[in-house]
Amino acid sequence: MTDLPASETTKARLDRIIAAALANNHTAQEFVLAAMREAILTAALPPGMRLRQEKLAEMFGTSRIPVREALRALEYEGLVRSAPYRGFTVTQLDADDIEEVYDLRIVLEGHAVRLAVPLMTDEDLQVLETMYSEMVDAESGDAKLAARERFYIKLYSMTGRPRLVNLIARLRQEIARSLRWPTLQHAPEHHEAFFDAIRAGDAERALSQLASHYRRVAILIRRYLRDAAMSEKQSQRTIRDIDVERAARSRRARNRGTGRNAAG
Numbered sequence: 001m002t003d004l005p006a007s008e009t010t011k012a013r014l015d016r017i018i019a020a021a022l023a024n025n026h027t028a029q030e031f032v033l034a035a036m037r038e039a040i041l042t043a044a045l046p047p048g049m050r051l052r053q054e055k056l057a058e059m060f061g062t063s064r065i066p067v068r069e070a071l072r073a074l075e076y077e078g079l080v081r082s083a084p085y086r087g088f089t090v091t092q093l094d095a096d097d098i099e100e101v102y103d104l105r106i107v108l109e110g111h112a113v114r115l116a117v118p119l120m121t122d123e124d125l126q127v128l129e130t131m132y133s134e135m136v137d138a139e140s141g142d143a144k145l146a147a148r149e150r151f152y153i154k155l156y157s158m159t160g161r162p163r164l165v166n167l168i169a170r171l172r173q174e175i176a177r178s179l180r181w182p183t184l185q186h187a188p189e190h191h192e193a194f195f196d197a198i199r200a201g202d203a204e205r206a207l208s209q210l211a212s213h214y215r216r217v218a219i220l221i222r223r224y225l226r227d228a229a230m231s232e233k234q235s236q237r238t239i240r241d242i243d244v245e246r247a248a249r250s251r252r253a254r255n256r257g258t259g260r261n262a263a264g
Contacts, residue, residue, distance in 0.1 A: 013039075014044050017035050020038075032060050032062060033066075048092055051089060052087060053068060077173045078171075079173065093175075098175065098225070101175050109168055113198075114203045119158055119160070120198075127154065128151065128195070134147045135147035136188070187216075
């Protein structure tokens with residue numbers, strides 16, 4: 001488990017995130033929360049990293065109070081966890097966690113779709129049309145992800161069920177880091193098919209599209225995690241083999257030196 005990063009590249013990334021959050025938030029708690037959330041989602045603060053409140057307060061130029069409040073909010077979102085006498089660490093999701101989150105999302109988001117579609121007005125649909133166009137036109141991967149979150153949360157908000165929307169938003173937040181992995185190819189055709197069903201007022205077709213897409217993404221993430229674990233094991237095995245070979249060479253060199261001394 002690592003502490004706050006020390007590399008110049010990571011520091012530069014964190015500086016950019018902090019500057020952007022400072023420009024777009026008014027209170028110290030809003031600023032710290034926005035910066036930490038973005039740093040975790042972009043892996044500037046990677047999974048497993050230990051988060052020391054005093055170091056974070058120094059990094060943000062604040063007291064520990066807004067840092068502590070931000071950490072509690074992030075814990076609720078599932079991005080950090082706390083342990084007695086150990087403080088906070090950035091959470092790590094394994095393949096089973098990913099699958100569970102997507103199973104829950106299918107149930108909750110499917111329920112939201114069924115509730116929202118019959119309630120939608122022409123004005124609601126126009127708002128969604130605008131947000132969908134923003135999602136399609138976004139250029140960078142991060143911009144597309146942000147526009148996608150706004151679109152789906154706006155749709156689910158039309159249910160008038162704030163607790164349901166908050167639960168969905170939390171689960172989507174938990175998984176957001178995984179969607180930035182380069183191995184995952186995003187599927188714009190899914191969102192187009194989903195929105196076509198929403199436009200047609202066909203909640204069941206939209207739900208079917210949503211469920212099949214989420215199951216596919218869960219499989220891709222599980223495969224990525226499996227391959228990453230295998231690659232890490234192979235790297236560790238290679239390092240061990242190199243260390244063993246070096247140790248063997250060192251012993252042979254010492255033995256040759258001992259033999260020459262004995263002969264002399």
